Amino acid sequence: MAFIGGGLFGRGPRTIAVNDVSFAVGRREIVALIGASGSGKTTIVRTALGLQAPSAGAVRFCGRPVDTLGASERQAWRRRVQLIFQDPSEALNPRMTVQQILLEGLAIHRLGTRAERQARIVEALGFVGLAPADAFLGRHPHTLSGGQRQRVAIAAALVLEPELLVADEPVSMLDPSIRAGILELFRRLRTERGMSTLIVTHDLPSAYNLADRAHVMNRGRIVEEGDTAAVFRSPRDDYTRRLIAAARGKVQEAAS
Numbered sequence: 001m002a003f004i005g006g007g008l009f010g011r012g013p014r015t016i017a018v019n020d021v022s023f024a025v026g027r028r029e030i031v032a033l034i035g036a037s038g039s040g041k042t043t044i045v046r047t048a049l050g051l052q053a054p055s056a057g058a059v060r061f062c063g064r065p066v067d068t069l070g071a072s073e074r075q076a077w078r079r080r081v082q083l084i085f086q087d088p089s090e091a092l093n094p095r096m097t098v099q100q101i102l103l104e105g106l107a108i109h110r111l112g113t114r115a116e117r118q119a120r121i122v123e124a125l126g127f128v129g130l131a132p133a134d135a136f137l138g139r140h141p142h143t144l145s146g147g148q149r150q151r152v153a154i155a156a157a158l159v160l161e162p163e164l165l166v167a168d169e170p171v172s173m174l175d176p177s178i179r180a181g182i183l184e185l186f187r188r189l190r191t192e193r194g195m196s197t198l199i200v201t202h203d204l205p206s207a208y209n210l211a212d213r214a215h216v217m218n219r220g221r222i223v224e225e226g227d228t229a230a231v232f233r234s235p236r237d238d239y240t241r242r243l244i245a246a247a248r249g250k251v252q253e254a255a256s
């Protein structure tokens, strides 16, 4: 993935943000993408979601290159892959109530009757721990805590019954005391709903606790990949070793 600098007409230096990166997320799998700031994690996420086109290479979903999908298949792909943002305040429309937020995606994708939609959003709020639903449906995002807002954002994805969740630093804006609860939701989405998750994080304990596999990025390349436990136990790459050493106290805490 290359960015051309120099403004509108693309003159100026070319930044190679991500280069020669290839990875897959399998069914019911949680994969962590770890790396320092600027290493290219968000670029990968945006490319994987089709928000920006790769300058070379392809994104495949269920084996199909996504740039070959027709309009209706593209719409289906947009439902089946949902994005969870770092900052739920930005993701949620401040003028809408929780009910309107949760209904919006269902309306866009024309899913269910009115009664079915209502049942689905109540169920999703319960799943993410916002119950009773009546206590939340009429509220606006700014009246919720940061953790509750992220739960609403996850519920908004969940009502669409996606197969893959892509979460870009979903807990880094949240107070450490409520991070574990949100990470637990991703775990339950896998075990209870069979979802796959690609989670971007620079928080090693989160990756360690949650992911089956980890990919470590440094300066636009994947420098290490494998079973999360193995990567943390015996990192082969020097950058990964330094990252782990820097976080050692935290990882040990999380592992114990």
Ligand SMILES: Nc1ncnc2c1ncn2[C@@H]1O[C@H](COP(=O)(O)OP(=O)(O)OP(=O)(O)O)[C@@H](O)[C@H]1O
Residues within 6 Å of the ligand: 003, 004, 015, 016, 017, 035, 036, 037, 038, 039, 040, 041, 042, 043, 044, 202
């Ligand atoms: N639209 C853009 N135009 C030019 N360069 C960009 C653009 N977006 C990202 N970059 C550059 O690409 C590189 C990777 O950025 P990216 O946002 O993917 O990093 P990141 O790993 O997500 O970092 P962070 O942890 O801070 O979110 C950086 O050097 C960044 O400055």
Ligand SMILES: [Mg+2]
Residues within 6 Å of the ligand: 041, 042, 043, 168
């Ligand atoms: Mg980023």
